[in-house]
Amino acid sequence: MTSKYSSEDIAVITYNVVPQSRLMFKYERLGEMAVENRRQYCKSHGYNFIDTVEIPNDRPACWAKIPAILKAFETHQWVLWADSDTLIFDPSRRLEEFLVSDHHLIVQSLDEFFEFIGIAREAGLTRMPINTGVFFIQATDWSRRFLKQAYNQTQFVVNEEVWSGMGEQEAMIEILRTNPADLDRVGYVKSLQNNPKFYKPGDMFVHFYGHNARHHISLTVCEEVLKRWEEANATGAPFPEDLARFHWCCIQNKTTEMPVVHGDLDRYLYSPADIGFDYD
Numbered sequence: 001m002t003s004k005y006s007s008e009d010i011a012v013i014t015y016n017v018v019p020q021s022r023l024m025f026k027y028e029r030l031g032e033m034a035v036e037n038r039r040q041y042c043k044s045h046g047y048n049f050i051d052t053v054e055i056p057n058d059r060p061a062c063w064a065k066i067p068a069i070l071k072a073f074e075t076h077q078w079v080l081w082a083d084s085d086t087l088i089f090d091p092s093r094r095l096e097e098f099l100v101s102d103h104h105l106i107v108q109s110l111d112e113f114f115e116f117i118g119i120a121r122e123a124g125l126t127r128m129p130i131n132t133g134v135f136f137i138q139a140t141d142w143s144r145r146f147l148k149q150a151y152n153q154t155q156f157v158v159n160e161e162v163w164s165g166m167g168e169q170e171a172m173i174e175i176l177r178t179n180p181a182d183l184d185r186v187g188y189v190k191s192l193q194n195n196p197k198f199y200k201p202g203d204m205f206v207h208f209y210g211h212n213a214r215h216h217i218s219l220t221v222c223e224e225v226l227k228r229w230e231e232a233n234a235t236g237a238p239f240p241e242d243l244a245r246f247h248w249c250c251i252q253n254k255t256t257e258m259p260v261v262h263g264d265l266d267r268y269l270y271s272p273a274d275i276g277f278d279y280d
């Protein structure tokens, strides 16, 4: 099926904010890569790229995606939101190929993931109807209402870290959970985004999610890994093959002395061999 939309109908939004605490490389290095990655992609396909947004002063920076999308709706029929912890692995693909249904919100299907962790699709969707790392949203009345309702879920505003993993994603999920009829508005597509563990060629985005994981890889090794990935990103070369190790370099605490440890390898479905454990 072909899409009735073209490049000028679509805005792409990715912005990055480096937290002052600098506990991880995630926003200092990966976040900057993501913005550059999107800039190159949008330039080559003619999409409007938005990387500066107004940060609200009453809540963490992650919430700014909502007003930014609403603003982009004034001039675009579709917005692709992509987190600053995502990279495009297949820049030959165009965004229009995902825009072939009448849905208002288009997200990655989580069926494979639910199957892997062994829960039924219905149960999985009740708990986690969407992953907001990468999604399309259409400029409709429903979408505007949905985003405004999510923005009003102030119980999810936690003023600790810039992106603590608690915030606008939970707010959006909460709206869908409490209004199950709204799930009719959601279209599920394949190969829009994947996590590094399950990545396969053809997946458009890889989402290097998570934060403050247990420290395992020395700073010297991380520097070598990050430099290689930054080089590929800057030159538009294919990314290296050590996705898991790069992921860990981005999300682990920089040292073992950090006060917050948010999970170890098993939380990300990795084994020690995946990240080259013997390095440290």
Ligand SMILES: [Mn+2]
Pocket: 083, 084, 085, 133, 207, 208, 209, 210
């Ligand atoms: Mn993310």
